[in-house]
Amino acid sequence: MRILLRYIAYDILRSRMIIAYTLFLLLMSATMFSIESNPGKGLLNLLNIILIVVPLVSIIFSTIHYYNSYEFIELLLAQPIPRQRLALGQFLGVGTALALAYLIGVGIPVLLTGFSAAALSLVLTGVMLSFIFVALALLAAVRTRDKARGIGVALLLWFYFALLYNGIVLFLLFAFSDYPLEKAVIAFVSFNPIDLGRILVMLHTDASALMGFTGAVMQQFFGSGWGVLYAVMIMLLWFGLPLWGSVRSFSRKDF
């Protein structure tokens, strides 16, 4: 599996797409920090872009990559390699490559301009999101045979997490606005890795003061040791569950 991981990761890291992605992230981070004199605000602007771009690129890139290396996977299936290892190698190879690109593109500039809790949580959030959306992409791709449909499903997944989910929650908040919703909001946040990442970063910046009572409840929750543990566990679940699902489907799939 390690050889497979190394091979896939090297292969991806040499591709033009991933280099362009790294450069794009680098350029974004550099511009954000040069436009904003206040590193806290720069971080928030960067967060806005990262929360759209990282999931989108991760999910689309790994779906396409899976379909493009379909013949290679078929070749490997003919070898005496356990299928689980093959699937895990595929996931880890793509995930590591994307996470590395993110670490170079965002991690280095962010940590260089100012090391803070917010900066660190931004970097960690991005890495987590990369892995989560690679896992989701793998699940979508393994389950759909047709390439066009697979990409469509991946796009829909991204659309759901980036936009649709928030719309639904906003509607629910309106519908139940007569009730105290501060604790419910924590649950709502847990069901979307993008929101969870955003809140985790924001709670470490000045913007947390703007969130009023809701912010204070979340600060109290996510600020404690248990809260951090909870957030990390939720994030791990978010890539653990799709990964488990995709590995299972991959093992049972009739190629």
Add this chain to the structure above:
Amino acid sequence: MRTPLFILSIFLITNLGAKTIQVAPGASIRQAIDRATAGDTVLVRAGTYYQYGIKINKALTLLGQDKPILDASGQGEIITISADKVVVKGFRFQRTGRTSITDWAAVKVLSAKYVQVLNNHISQSYFGIYFSNADHCTARNNTIEGKPSEEQNTGNAIHAWKCNHLSFSDNTVKGHRDGIYLEFVTESHMQRNFCQNNIRYGLHFMFSHNNTYSYNRFRENGAGVAVMYTRNVVMQHNHFEQNWGSAAYGLLLKDISDSKIEHNTFDNNTTGIYMEGSSRIHLAYNTLQNNGWALRLQANCSDNVFEKNNFLANTFDVATNGGTVLNSFTGNYWDQYSGYDLNRDGVGDVPYHPVSLYAMIVERIPAGLMFLHSFVVRLIDESEKVFPTLTPSELKDNQPRLKPLRP
């Protein structure tokens, strides 16, 4: 304890009838005051005096030479003034007593007129300078610093109750409950004071009509500045900055009317200006920048005029909690304005709606703040700008400026 060496030197100078009495370290200031008559000067020489409960009941000038230290060792009040025209100048006061029964202060003025408290340094006191029923008094160039603990056992730096014609200028007040507290104080002027790190409000006044506040700086106070139940307030050229926290305001106006708030700067506050039940206030030439909410205008405010202000880099420009708009906005500069100016007169041709849809949502359901800085919020704000449906359509600036005004 060392045996105190009494060196009391008395110089009689027949200078226009007034004499100067000198007090050296070790001697009693109280005895010197007893010996003096109205119009005299008591000159306290440099050194440390562990004395408290000094009562001034005649028109004296109490003068400190090279900042002598008056230390109450946590026992009680240092100076209590109950006579007109007293001047206290050039001392270092420290360690007054603390009790919840009496408001002990470093300098307290009780029912006296024309008292001046000048160039003093007060540290670790319960209340700093306290005016009660005192008219025409002055506090100038004092520095008052405290180490705040809880709100209930920390006093106000400058406290005034039932006074008129006061003048507070060039004072620096830090680390108290309220920096400057005024209740039933009228016809007074506050200028060039600096209030920082007070645990409640930098400036706090109630029922204090016809006062002028100018060139003051209020910075990093627990809840900013709060002013209530007052009319005819003039606030000009003040700086309200860094009042950041979930319950902090740059300036909180509650039931304020017929006032002028002009040429002020609101920088980096959670809420720049919060207005509730306020009417007929003229707000002009203010700069509101880097605030969470630049302006939160409750719907029970009416006939306020906002003109020629700069709104720069705020998360929300204006938030309101209702659809009725009884206030007017004209000729402000809004950095989020994206209209055009065909005739190039510096005024945008399309009105600007400063209330974003998200600001309305958040005002109705505070839990919606979980979406702060998210993609979906940007999207709905942009679509609302194109087709305004939910935001109050009458709340708009018909003449938005294209370039910021010079402050």
